[in-house]
Amino acid sequence: MSNRFIGARQTTIARDIEVHGTGVHSGAPVSVILHPAAADTGLRFIVTKRGRITAEIPAKVCNVKNLTLCTVIGNDEGVTVSTVEHLLAALRGLHIDNCVIEIDSKEVPIMDGSSKPFVDAIDEVGVRELAAPRRFLKVLKTVRVEEGDCWGELGPHSSGLHLDVEIDFPSPIIGRQRMAFEMSPGVFRNEVAHARTFGFMSDVERLWKAGLALGANLTNTVAIGDDRIMNREGLRDPQEFVRHKMLDAVGDLGLAGHPIIGAYRSLRGGHRLNSLVLQKLLEDTTAWAIVQAPRVREPRTLPFEPAVVAAAGE
Numbered sequence: 043m044s045n046r047f048i049g050a051r052q053t054t055i056a057r058d059i060e061v062h063g064t065g066v067h068s069g070a071p072v073s074v075i076l077h078p079a080a081a082d083t084g085l086r087f088i089v090t091k092r093g094r095i096t097a098e099i100p101a102k103v104c105n106v107k108n109l110t111l112c113t114v115i116g117n118d119e120g121v122t123v124s125t126v127e128h129l130l131a132a133l134r135g136l137h138i139d140n141c142v143i144e145i146d147s148k149e150v151p152i153m154d155g156s157s158k159p160f161v162d163a164i165d166e167v168g169v170r171e172l173a174a175p176r177r178f179l180k181v182l183k184t185v186r187v188e189e190g191d192c193w194g195e196l197g198p199h200s201s202g203l204h205l206d207v208e209i210d211f212p213s214p215i216i217g218r219q220r221m222a223f224e225m226s227p228g229v230f231r232n233e234v235a236h237a238r239t240f241g242f243m244s245d246v247e248r249l250w251k252a253g254l255a256l257g258a259n260l261t262n263t264v265a266i267g268d269d270r271i272m273n274r275e276g277l278r279d280p281q282e283f284v285r286h287k288m289l290d291a292v293g294d295l296g297l298a299g300h301p302i303i304g305a306y307r308s309l310r311g312g313h314r315l316n317s318l319v320l321q322k323l324l325e326d327t328t329a330w331a332i333v334q335a336p337r338v339r340e341p342r343t344l345p346f347e348p349a350v351v352a353a354a355g356e
């Protein structure tokens with residue numbers, strides 16, 4: 043797939059994609075089928091049990107139920123899907139607007155702890171452009187959330203999504219790392235998608251006792267000991283930690299319901315902070331607007347100036 047899909051039209055995947063893996067918290071096997079979807083479907087989960095649909099859950103921040111260890115979305119009947127962030131990051135990162143995600147479990151498989159297996163699977167089938175113009179959530183005003191020494195803010199930006207993520211861990215293995223990008227499918231694929239999730243060995247026992255992280259192991263998590271990385275292969279790149287936080291931010295901000303035109307910056311952030319910033323933005327209906335690219339006869343008529351088509355209020 044090329045980068046030409048950074049464009050004025052909505053997209054979906056070209057064919058069904060089936061992915062098999064393990065849930066990092068349940069340790070149970072999971073199958074996910076990504077289906078192409080019509081314009082304005084957005085990204086949505088369909089949960090099945092023995093072949094029957096039990097719930098349909100749009101991947102939107104209003105459906106977030108829990109953010110303690112991973113992002114959990116759910117409906118009012120108590121059906122939930124956990125660990126949605128790395129799959130949503132792959133879809134948003136590759137600028138896929140519409141996809142129905144069929145899942146037969148309560149948790150998206152962890153794969154190798156990054157978005158790369160999902161990106162590779164999507165790249166294998168390719169992306170299809172639809173006739174409908176792409177709709178964006180354009181940030182008009184800066185909103186900021188501070189919690190202790192962590193903060194995140196989302197403000198206006200000329201086009202696309204600019205991410206500036208800084209982490210600061212007391213562990214000398216991680217320390218302070220900062221990275222900033224204008225996100226595009228190429229940047230996501232090359233700079234972000236491969237970065238794996240990470241955790242401290244000191245936390246693992248506590249999580250296991252709580253019945254969590256049962257599927258976490260060195261094939262899907264970078265494990266940090268007191269003074270070294272426990273994985274024999276080491277890091278995929280020296281800034282893998284901050285790149286993964288960037289990946290998480292793409293997934294969490296992907297819950298906006300539309301691609302964002304804005305600049306996001308965070309210090310010592312994570313899923314919780316990312317979602318709180320997005321929630322705060324959406325609550326202030328003067329802080330954003332839905333805009334769309336003008337209808338175009340031929341694809342690849344970039345660059346365009348999005349026109350405001352609707353005030354906030356979705």
Ligand SMILES: [Zn+2]
Pocket residue numbers: 127128239286290
């Ligand atoms: Zn993550």
